[in-house]
Amino acid sequence: MGIRFEDIEKSYRVYARAQDRLxxxxxxxxxxxxxxxxxxxxxxxxxxxxxGLIGENGAGKSTLLKxxxxxxxxxxxxxxxxGRVAALLELGAGFHPEESGHDNIRFMAALHGLEGAAxxxxxxxxxxxxxxxxxxLERPVKTxxxxxxxxxxxxxxxxxxxxxxxxxEALSVGDLHFQKKxxxxxxxxxxxxxxxLFCSHNLYQVRSLCQRAAWVHGGRIQALGExxxxxxxxxxxxxxxxxxxxxxxxxxxxxxxxxxxxxxTTAPLVKIACLSTQTRDGINPAQVESFxxxxxxxxxxSYCADRFHIGFSIVRPDKDNVFxxxxxxxxxxxxxxxxxxxxxxxxxxxxxxxxxxxxxxVYALDDSGLQVLDxxxxxxxxxxxxxxxxxxxxxxxxxxxxPTQ
Numbered sequence: 561m562g563i564r565f566e567d568i569e570k571s572y573r574v575y576a577r578a579q580d581r582l583x584x585x586x587x588x589x590x591x592x593x594x595x596x597x598x599x600x601x602x603x604x605x606x607x608x609x610x611x612g613l614i615g616e617n618g619a620g621k622s623t624l625l626k627x628x629x630x631x632x633x634x635x636x637x638x639x640x641x642x643g644r645v646a647a648l649l650e651l652g653a654g655f656h657p658e659e660s661g662h663d664n665i666r667f668m669a670a671l672h673g674l675e676g677a678a679x680x681x682x683x684x685x686x687x688x689x690x691x692x693x694x695x696x697l698e699r700p701v702k703t704x705x706x707x708x709x710x711x712x713x714x715x716x717x718x719x720x721x722x723x724x725x726x727x728x729e730a731l732s733v734g735d736l737h738f739q740k741k742x743x744x745x746x747x748x749x750x751x752x753x754x755x756x757l758f759c760s761h762n763l764y765q766v767r768s769l770c771q772r773a774a775w776v777h778g779g780r781i782q783a784l785g786e787x788x789x790x791x792x793x794x795x796x797x798x799x800x801x802x803x804x805x806x807x808x809x810x811x812x813x814x815x816x817x818x819x820x821x822x823x824x825t826t827a828p829l830v831k832i833a834c835l836s837t838q839t840r841d842g843i844n845p846a847q848v849e850s851f852x853x854x855x856x857x858x859x860x861x862s863y864c865a866d867r868f869h870i871g872f873s874i875v876r877p878d879k880d881n882v883f884x885x886x887x888x889x890x891x892x893x894x895x896x897x898x899x900x901x902x903x904x905x906x907x908x909x910x911x912x913x914x915x916x917x918x919x920x921x922v923y924a925l926d927d928s929g930l931q932v933l934d935x936x937x938x939x940x941x942x943x944x945x946x947x948x949x950x951x952x953x954x955x956x957x958x959x960x961x962x963p964t965q
Contacts, residue, residue, distance in 0.1 A: 562609060562724060562755035563628050568601035568637035570623050597623045598634075598779045605757055607642060610750050612770035612787055613759040614794050620779040621759050625649060625728045628757055642755070643723025644672075648713055657702035661692060661712055664701055668716045682719050689745075690715035691738070707735060714742050724755040736829070740931040747928060763791050768930050799880065830868050830924040830933045833901070834859040835940055837920075850914055850946040850956065856906040858922060860896070860934075867895040867927040870904055875919045875938060882918065882954055888929040895927055912956040913944045 573592040575581055580591040598620040605611040613621050626632045627639055629647035655664045662683070669675075669682040687697065690711040701709070718725065725746065746769070750756055760766055766773060766787060773790040775783040777797070783790045836844055838855045848854060858870060871886030887894045887904070896902045919941045924934040949956070 562607040562611075562642055563605040563757065564640040565601045565603055565624075565628070566638045566640075568624070568627060568634045568639060569596065569599040570620075570627060570632070571596045571599075571635045596779055598627075598776075600780050601637070603774065603781065603784055605755060607755055608753045609772065610746075610756040610758060610770045612766040612773035612790075613757065613776065614761070614763065614766055614773060614791065615776035615782075616798075619776040621776050622649070622728055623779075624776065625726055625757065625759055629726050641724060644720055645724040645726065646717040646720060646722035647726040647728075648717045649726070649728045655701045655709075655713070658700050660699060661697035661701055661704075662687075664712070665697075665716060672720055686712070686715045686719045689719065689741075707738070711738055714745075718745055718749065721749070721752070722754060724757070725749055726757045728759045729761065736931065736933060740926050743928065743930050747930075763795070764932075765930050767791055768928075799878075829862070829864045829866065831861045831863070832858070832922050832924055832934050832936045833861050835872075835920055835922055835936065837940065837942070844940065845942065847943050847945055848911065848913075850944055850949060851910045851912070854908045854911045856908070856920075858904045858906075860902050860904075860924060862896070862899050862902060865898055867897045868933060869893070869895050869925040869927070869929055870902075871923045871925055871929075872906075873921045874913070875921050876954075877917055877919065877941075879938075882913070886923075886925065886929065888925065911944070914949070914951060914953055914956060915944055915946045916954065917941065917943050 572595045574595045575584075575592045583589075584591040601624060613624065615621050623632070625647070626649060627634050628641070629645060629649060630639075630641070631647070631649065656667065659667070665683045665686050666679060668686075669679040672682070674682050692708060692711055696704075696708065701712070704712070727746070743765075746756060746758070750769075756769075758766065758769055770787045772785060773787040774781050775790050775794045775797075782797075783793045834857075836857045837848075838857065839845055839848055839852050841848075856872065858872065860870060862868065869886050869888040871884065871888070873884035874882040876882060887896065896904075919938045921937040921939070922935065923932055925931065926933060
């Protein structure tokens with residue numbers, strides 16, 4: 561058993577004013593309202609499983625993770641954990657802001673019951689993984705940036721080789737190099753048989769990492785099961801919510817149109833240089849006919865010797881994915897490798913898209929396919945016209961009308 565949640569509920573008393581707590585105690589009259597952050601959570605994260613937790617902000621995910629880690633107690637129900645548990649929740653949680661990084665590392669070791677040589681080994685492994693300089697580790701952690709906090713917190717949380725690791729969105733902080741290093745570390749723990757409870761808004765990572773997942777909505781488990789079915793249900797909900805918000809929103813002034821993603825704070829190891837399409841009508845045509853041959857040409861620049869993958873998707877203006885693939889999905893996978901210019905060409909014979917507006921999104925991914933190194937989203941818009949066909953929808957599905965008796 562990894563982690564077992566048995567009919568978990570967590571509620572909080574909410575007071576309109578701070579003094580109402582005192583008046584409630586003196587008068588024995590209720591002056592609070594009850595906010596139920598989580599209710600009815602009853603499931604098991606199996607031993608050795610990587611389990612995803614998804615949902616919008618405020619759904620109750622962090623509450624569930626804190627209960628799993630033991631940092632808060634449920635109002636009702638019981639949680640059972642197995643083995644050593646390491647949790648990476650709020651950045652800096654468990655650190656004393658006035659103490660140095662070195663002192664906080666030793667404090668974390670003491671909490672794990674380590675002393676003497678074992679404590680020194682823990683400190684050495686944490687320091688090496690964090691890649692923080694000796695000068696930085698001598699400073700009080702209150703002077704650290706969020707990225708430095710994440711480095712130290714993740715390094716300390718995983719230095720014990722925990723049987724269970726709980727991660728809450730922490731990997732969205734920091735530079736690309738350390739994000740990749742942290743994901744690789746999670747993969748190593750998973751391969752060693754550790755139980756991983758992974759909460760993220762990055763659905764691609766959830767799909768790639770997790771065998772099962774749970775979607776939390778309004779404090780309840782809305783869907784639980786195989787990752788693909790749960791993520792698909794959540795995406796459908798988000799599309800409906802997005803369409804509703806868009807319908808209610810006032811008309812916006814016309815802008816410059818979709819553009820590539822903003823540049824990262826550090827230079828990417830792989831950069832998407834160019835994307836173009838070609839049909840019999842020329843290069844980058846604004847209009848394409850259904851069932852016309854189309855060739856996609858992608859050029860990337862690599863500045864390292866590491867292996868990496870390239871993925872792309874055809875997207876509707878409402879951001880719905882029509883089709884997505886990657887060099888990682890080939891059988892066998894075909895990563896690119898080496899510094900320099902790389903060119904990929906993909907041919908769509910008789911492009912089956914029906915009338916509508918479409919765009920391209922391109923991604924450079926690391927060798928695991930989990931870390932995005934560079935991306936260009938919603939670029940190269942084009943229109944498809946089905947001039948000789950009256951069918952409606954997104955794509956043509958080959959079909960045959962059968963005779964009836």
